Every structure is written in C-alpha cells, then in structure tokens.
Amino acid sequence: MVSAKAPKHVHYSSSGNLNYRVAASVAQKNTGHRYLVNVNKKLGLSPGYHTQRLARLRDYQRSKQRALATTRAFKRKRLEKKAKMHQKLASAEVREGVSYQTGCSLDAAISDDIQSIPAPVITPEYLPLEPKTLNDSCMTYFDVETTGLGRDSHIIQLSAVNSQNTKFNRYIKPARPILPQASEVTGLKFQNGKMYHDDREVQSIGISNALTAFILFLKEIHNTVLVGHNSKIFDVPILINALEKNGLLNNFMSSPKIYNTLFGELYSAHDSMEDVVALRRLFEKISPSLVLKSKFSGTYESVMQLYQHRNCTKGLLTTLRPLTNSKTITNCMATKIASSGLGLSHLKLAHKRDRQQGIENLFTELCGHPSKARVTKSKKIIQATSTYLNDLEE
Numbered sequence: 537m538v539s540a541k542a543p544k545h546v547h548y549s550s551s552g553n554l555n556y557r558v559a560a561s562v563a564q565k566n567t568g569h570r571y572l573v574n575v576n577k578k579l580g581l582s583p584g585y586h587t588q589r590l591a592r593l594r595d596y597q598r599s600k601q602r603a604l605a606t607t608r609a610f611k612r613k614r615l616e617k618k619a620k621m622h623q624k625l626a627s628a629e630v631r632e633g634v635s636y637q638t639g640c641s642l643d644a645a646i647s648d649d650i651q652s653i654p655a656p657v658i659t660p661e662y663l664p665l666e667p668k669t670l671n672d673s674c675m676t677y678f679d680v681e682t683t684g685l686g687r688d689s690h691i692i693q694l695s696a697v698n699s700q701n702t703k704f705n706r707y708i709k710p711a712r713p714i715l716p717q718a719s720e721v722t723g724l725k726f727q728n729g730k731m732y733h734d735d736r737e738v739q740s741i742g743i744s745n746a747l748t749a750f751i752l753f754l755k756e757i758h759n760t761v762l763v764g765h766n767s768k769i770f771d772v773p774i775l776i777n778a779l780e781k782n783g784l785l786n787n788f789m790s791s792p793k794i795y796n797t798l799f800g801e802l803y804s805a806h807d808s809m810e811d812v813v814a815l816r817r818l819f820e821k822i823s824p825s826l827v828l829k830s831k832f833s834g835t836y837e838s839v840m841q842l843y844q845h846r847n848c849t850k851g852l853l854t855t856l857r858p859l860t861n862s863k864t865i866t867n868c869m870a871t872k873i874a875s876s877g878l879g880l881s882h883l884k885l886a887h888k889r890d891r892q893q894g895i896e897n898l899f900t901e902l903c904g905h906p907s908k909a910r911v912t913k914s915k916k917i918i919q920a921t922s923t924y925l926n927d928l929e930e
Contacts, residue, residue: 674698675819
C-alpha cells in the first residue's frame with residue numbers, strides 16, 4: 537500500500553511529504569478509502585462527486601473481499617495454493633542441490649552435490665497439419681516390412697505409391713537375421729546373401745541406397761504427405777531410426793478386412809507394395825474430410841520431437857532395470873519415471889540430498905496440468921523406491 541503511494545522509481549524517501557504518504561496509507565488501511573473524503577471535509581474542501589463515488593466503490597470492493605476471505609472455500613483454496621508453493625519450492629531444492637553457499641565449488645565434500653536433476657519432461661504430442669496444407673498436398677502411401685516387431689527392427693522392404701499412381705518398391709538386405717515369426721507373416725527370407733519373397737528370389741540392395749532412392753522418389757513431387765496404416769506407432773519410428781542411422785534424416789482396424797468389405801476382394805497383406813496400393817484405394821474410397829485428415833496427421837517437427845523423446849526414455853529406462861529386476865517397481869512405472877526425464881543416478885542424488893522427502897518431492901513435483909504429478913503421488917511406490925535406495929547405500 538505504501539509502495540503505491542511512494543513508488544520506488546520516484547525518490548520520496550528523503551522528501552518532506554513521505555510522512556504524509558505513509559500516514560495516508562495507514563488511514564486507508566484503518567478506515568478505508570473514505571479517509572480522503574474526511575480529509576477534504578476537514579480542510580473545508582468539497583470532496584467532489586467522483587471522489588466520493590470512487591471511495592464508496594473501493595470500500596465496497598474491500599468489504600466484499602474481506603467477507604469472501606472468511607468463507608471455507610476461500611480458505612481451502614488458500615491452503616491449496618500454499619501447499620503447491622511449498623511443494624514447488626521443495627521439489628526445486630531437491631533438483632538444484634547446493635546453489636548458494638560460500639565456496640560450494642571448492643569444498644570437496646559438497647562439490648558432487650552441485651549437479652542438477654533435470655526438470656520434468658513433458659511427453660511431446662503429434663501436432664496436426666493444417667487442413668489447407670493437406671488440401672494442397674500430394675498423398676504418398678507407404679509401408680515397411682521388418683525383421684521383427686520391435687522398433688529397433690531393420691527394414692527389409694520399403695514400398696510407396698502416390699496419388700498419381702507412381703510406385704516405389706525396394707527389397708533391402710538386413711543387417712540382422714529375420715525372425716521366423718516375421719518371415720512367416722511377410723514371406724520374406726534372406727539366405728546366403730540373397731532375398732526371397734514367397735520362395736522367389738528378388739533383387740535386394742543396401743539400406744542406405746534404398747533410403748536415398750526413397751528420398752528422391754518423395755522429392756519428385758512437391759509438398760507430399762506420407763500416409764500409412766498404424767504408422768505413428770510402428771512405421772514412422774522404424775523409418776526415422778533407419779534414416780538417422782544412415783545419416784539421411786536431414787534429407788528427409790485391420791486393413792485386409794476393411795479392404796475385403798469395401799471392394800469384395802483380398803490382397804496379399806504383409807507385402808509392403810501390396811499394402812500401399814490397398815491403402816491408397818481404401819483412402820480414396822473412404823475419402824475422409826480435411827478436418828479428419830488433419831486430426832490424424834502429424835507435422836515433421838512433432839514427429840521428430842516424439843522420436844527423440846522416445847530415444848531418451850529408452851536410454852534412461854535401461855538404468856532403472858535394477859529397480860524392476862528387484863520387483864521394487866513395475867515396468868510400466870519405470871517407463872513413466874524414464875519418460876519424465878529421470879534415471880537411476882537422479883533418484884540416488886535426490887535420495888542423498890533428502891533421505892526423508894527426496895524421492896517424494898521429486899516424484900510428486902507438479903508439471904503440465906496443475907494437479908498432475910511428475911511421476912506419481914502413490915505413497916506405496918515412493919516408499920518402496922526410498923527403501924530400495926536405503927538398502928543400496930547400506
């Protein structure tokens with residue numbers, strides 16, 4: 537209140553009117569804004585209509601706020617805000633470690649405690665393409681066949697067809713064995729340096745040459761959009777992984793049943809060339825609206841962010857294996873911890889800084905949504921993790 541009448545950017549502290557400004561603040565606090573009306577009357581001055589009106593309005597607002605502050609809902613909200621502020625401060629202290637201490641970088645006893653624990657990582661989401669962008673784009677339908685079902689599998693067939701019916705198909709020599717289950721589904725085998733599709737030899741090339749050819753195929757048409765079935769979960773991560781490993785990243789419901797229902801015929805599923813031709817026919821038959829296309833699309837930037845986040849999560853997840861192997865936490869919880877940007881070294885550091893509340897303050901740190909915890913608020917999981925770290929140190 538005093539700062540409003542004697543702001544810092546105006547030097548009133550050595551002026552003679554500072555006492556009057558402070559006195560005005562005291563009067564406003566004790567009697568309300570009507571003090572100004574009383575002062576004017578005492579001096580024989582007319583306070584004026586607008587002065588009295590504003591004083592009544594301000595006093596009414598003040599009494600209303602005072603009445604509101606006594607309600608149970610207001611007090612509960614105030615306590616919640618206080619708890620959140622305390623939680624935020626406690627989490628920051630655990631993450632930062634020693635930041636303000638004389639000679640903290642020279643003292644060997646605490647020099648290791650200077651390391652900061654990463655802030656919460658929010659899992660990226662696919663950002664949809666604008667309908668206008670989709671309207672001006674050429675659709676290219678693509679599919680991959682791989683050596684297995686994991687996201688680290690190698691591509692053995694890469695196929696695509698665009699809306700102009702230009703086709704692309706390459707068989708690729710894998711750098712690892714094709715799993716029997718995958719071979720049974722796709723009909724692809726690699727024996728003695730030769731690729732076979734349904735026991736028929738087909739020409740195969742290296743992954744780098746295949747990806748380079750695919751990039752050139754996409755560049756032939758301006759403003760192309762890749763379309764795939766279940767591609768966000770499997771095909772896109774596989775393709776990006778292959779492009780990254782070969783240094784080409786910067787240059788870049790069941791389908792058979794639906795197909796049979798719409799066209800009354802079957803096609804060779806799990807042959808990526810057949811898959812993309814069928815996918816294009818399905819897409820053109822259903823003819824989804826621009827809004828629907830946009831809803832299930834993803835920009836290149838958001839796809840890359842999600843890919844990088846998954847790679848980072850995968851690396852942190854390997855450090856948490858001792859916790860899952862000892863049944864301290866489940867694989868699902870370990871994935872959640874790694875996804876938030878935490879590894880075992882970070883958990884050890886938080887526990888070292890505060891044995892009682894370190895893990896709790898770290899796991900319950902609010903991020904994103906106001907009430908969403910970084911990892912979990914479960915006392916059982918927090919206690920189990922803390923106990924494991926205690927036993928580890930002993």
